[in-house]
Amino acid sequence: MSRNFLDLPAEMRSLICEYALTENHGLCYETSGGIGRLRVRDRGEFERSEGDDNSETDALDNVSNHEVKEEVPVPQVFPVNQLQLVCQQLYRETTGLEMRYNTIFFANGEDNGTRAPQQCAEFLRRLPAKQAKHMRIKVLNTENICNQNTQAISDLVLFCKHYPDSRLDIHFETIYCSPWQYLTGAMFVDIIFDKDMLSICDLKLNELVVLPSQANSSSNSDILIGWSFIETPDNLRLFPSFESFNEDYFRESTEILAEGVSFSVDEYVAWAKNWHQHGA
Known part of the structure; x- marks a missing residue:
């Protein structure tokens, strides 16, 4: 019953x-x-996969422009909690x-x-x-x-x-799969949010890989203006991009490390991957 x-x-x-x-x-x-x-939220929303930009190209190759009609999403009338x-x-x-x-x-x-x-x-x-x-x-x-x-x-x-x-x-x-972007982001997160991001096998700030694209950038002291976060709570986590980490691309785009640093390319890639997956 x-x-x-x-x-x-x-x-x-x-x-x-x-x-x-x-x-x-x-x-x-x-x-x-x-x-x-x-x-x-739809499955895969805010996420991109490789080849997305061309995923519909083949299907549309033989369709003239005036025949292609853009679908208009139907608005959700009812609240999520029905x-x-x-x-x-x-x-x-x-x-x-x-x-x-x-x-x-x-x-x-x-x-x-x-x-x-x-x-x-x-x-x-x-x-x-x-x-x-x-x-x-x-x-x-x-x-x-x-x-x-x-x-x-x-x-x-x-x-x-x-x-x-x-x-x-x-x-x-x-911050998306670019070594210099990870370094800039890590310095910002470390200094502003006190998240201890500059540790790779006792890595020191002056040992960070300096890529050519960053060599002539303005002083990073400029980013500190107006910020004063100390003891950021553990329930606030900071991540690089929401995109999945492309380890092969990241490794290939990593420049030759400066001589005398205390970490290897493998350690650097592992550090970036860990930040991407677990946050700071």
Whole structure:
């Protein structure tokens, strides 16, 4: 004999709600017409695979331009948490659970005018404390790592300090499989966020590989202006790009190491791969 869902014990209802509200690939926060909302993240969204740029070329070779019609995505009308629509009791019981059970992704706004860290910071400011305690967030940050919005990043740091059970990952999208980009990013993360990134077999700052493209760059002291983060909490993790790490490409593009350094190419590649996979 079937039972009414609301007659089940609270613990069992919680398990069913968790199953119903958990999405395989998390949720995305997006803005449309100035209004923010959560939606289900598609598989592979924000990820590129090799050959994506040409994946449809063959299929379109014999189709004239006027025959190619761009598909317009159908907007999601209903909220992610549709259990809230059932009745007032479930509305009260399930409010915010979709954010507790899923990782939320933040990317740039629809017009690229509002960057991901700003969107995330604004979203978290409006979030009730009860819902903020167990957030899992990934911020896909496309700003140059040396040119960040200090207020937005500061707000994210303070959020992590205030809610230690939450987890916030910032992926610096400008750091992507280029040795010199990893070095610049590592120095920024080490100095600004106090994340101890400059350790490769007792590696010292002046032993870092200096590539030709970096030799004539401006002083890195410029990036310190306006930043003063000390003891960044462990629940704030900093990553290179959200892209998967291409070890072969990274190894091939690594320049000859300077003489006298205390680490090998293998150690350097392993260090970059570890940062990419586990964050700092």
